[in-house]
Amino acid sequence: MAALFVLVFLVVPLVELYVLIQVGSAIGALNTIALLVVMGVVGGWLMKREGLGVVRRVQAQLQAGRVPATEVVDGFLILFGGALMLTPGFMSDALGLALLIPPVRALVRVGLARRLRARVVGRHGEGRHRRDDEGRGGAGYLDV
Template identity: 55%
Template structure:
């Protein structure tokens, strides 16, 4: 299965991008297509820079407040990926990049990732696992602070 995903990613996606670029070129002309691809790369870079700064400020503020910056770290990763998609020539990759860079859609993507991989990172509470959006104690986790020291000589 991973081979199939890699094949789709490295062969299918570029073919799709070329197809869309050709279709746009036929509709608006080759020169305007090139101008549009250059313009969206420049605008994407500017958007990535502004969103990256905003995420960095939230990251620093969260650290200053003494909280774990899980959401901010994930937002930073999504902004980096969004910028990479926007810097790559192609209209399909630009659409994905815009989804990852714009705050409302980035929040939706972040929620999907946390729900899918809702383990102790990305701001989840350590010792608590997320199932179907509801948090429940992880079996064996000391979530109520009842741990005590045990004398090693009394261990079995």
């Protein structure tokens, strides 16, 4: 866990700074700033568009009586992508923009589901476990 904090709070900002300096020396300081601003504007527009789309899909799923699990994960990925867009730097902007693109988000969602499933199944095993109060007329649920 400590290595993750070192990576996130020390290594990533240093690499972002290095990339900014390299891009700035290649295209100039004003062009670098302009490019960052344009990426921020495009990211903000994409975040708004994709976020509103997710809200509409969540409402449709709820009205249909279904759990909007995919849409909720998409919403979190859009939020994370937007937060990355607010972080100055080309790498974070590129990752944030990628998370705002639906096909990329779908790949990330599938990867996250696989990883979560492996962790849950790895810890608890597969299959359904029967509780003592199921199936024998025990403490069931009452419809009120």
